[in-house]
Amino acid sequence: MSGTTALPGTPCTAPRAGDPPMHRLQVRLPDQVPFAAGTFDTIGAMSRAAFPHRHTFYEIVHVTAGTGTHVVDLARWALHPPHLGLILPGQLHHWEDAHGLDGSVVLFTEDFLLDHPGDRDLLRRLGEHPWLTLDGPTHARTGRLMAELIEEYGHGADGFATVLRSLLHVLLIRTARLGGPGTHAPPPGRPAAVAEEFAGLLARTGAEGRTVRECAEFIGVTPGYLAEAVRAATGRTPGALLREARAREAQRLLVGTGLSIRQVAARVGFDDPAYFCRFFRRETGRSPGDFRKHHDKHHDRRDESIEGGARSA
Template identity: 30%
Template sequence: MTAGLPLFHLYGDPPDEQAFDFIHVETIASRSSINDWLIRVHRHRNLFQILVIERGGGEMTCEASIKPFTAPCIIVVAPSMAHGFRFHADVTDGWVMSFSDDVALILGERSGEAIAQLNAMAAEPVMAFDPARDGGRLVQLCKDLHQETFLARDGYKLAMRALLALIAIEIARQSASRARSGAMTLMPADATVEALKRLVDKNFLTERQIGFYASALAMTSDRLNDHVKRATGVTAGHLIRQRVLTEAKRDLVFTGRPIHDIAYALGFTDPSHFARFFRKQTGTTPQEFRAAQLR
């Protein structure tokens, strides 16, 4: 993975490979104010995060793009996503909820797959929400979750899971409302697609052929491609190429490594092959992409 892109448990804390059944909630100001309201670009290996911005705003770095946001809004961060924040100083506040991916899987089974959809929502991480529509319910749920953590009364872990499930459901409802649907229309996450994404994340540096992934999933290449196309609208090959492209963009933006070093680290036989791949996927060269991000 990208050298020079910090990997944290919570921001500023070393990675915790053993994190399990982990739920944490804090105010945005509590961590951001002591860091000059700047959360530098980093990753979490196995944590989802939900930010509920009540006041203020700022900018989010999401992989290689900058996304402005203004309260009230919701921000969803998936595991391994490169992200950072520059908050408007002294006026921004709200809640940050972090939870390990095992919690997401467990709650997804128990809450109509609402948590499972957070990964899909993270593709467009910033979502405005209307406090008047839910009567302030989402913010109150965040406050209740924080209180359970702070008081640590009997049964608080169970209560935290239940509250987190309700928060995920409320966000799914807000998302459905944004799409002008009268009900939750988000489909459950596809198990085969999710399994493929996990395999790709572990193997994309050395394995680019669909046959490798199809074999690992006990499927033929044609069947895997057809299944992924029906579930997502794109082919399995597209998902593999996009994972390589994401890592390339991270290296170009967040490190100063020479482009030929990036090409070899990503498994390309030579820099010209990498340049052709990058241009085909983005319409620009690696050099042009890096220069544009540094302006």
């Protein structure tokens, strides 16, 4: 996935004026694996960022200590460790009034999932329940596995990338077990692959005004086949998921930026602000202005990037 990693010193600015900062995973050399693991301290201060921002990569956090609130999009979770959390690429997130925050962090891009491509769909499903409070035994097992990931990444011995992918796969499978049967990956097959590709397309561009037909053409199937595949995998229609993605992105922009309602409408693919307002009210039950007033909070935004546990060669 081009553009998801950057060499140290490359600024990670907001992609367009008024947008929240977009953080990329930094690596020391272009040919190194797009992965990093460490503690909150070794990953760096940006792992505790208190202002809304997005990532181009996945982040898994194992919180072992701290108070405050973790905010992802519009969901808020008070910290009562231990927790295991997942932040998906493109989600707006930050730590609010956090004190004593500690634990382990794993960062990786979608390109890292070479050995286990089914993990992409599993991550999407885990993202539906991204915050878990762990019991004692599960906390201990998770801590051991996170420590293995950090140790393997730090040593960088021969074959370390393969070992990291295997350990990450185990972590995702074990996390899926905690979330119940609905978080398990669907059985292999062409319809499931089409639904997975649609979900990935939705995550990347679903808020930019694509139609169902355009999505089907991009994937290389008919609109009817896309509808069948998506309904079989999710129980919903592609159109409903597209509308949900556009509404969710509009919510993120209204809460996390100072863009005007007209600008937000344009960002999510509406030429007519009045039509956008009707769409938004239909999807959320509130007008964009009311929604922003209800969630309005001031957060400082900084032009910084995550030093993703990068190592020298």
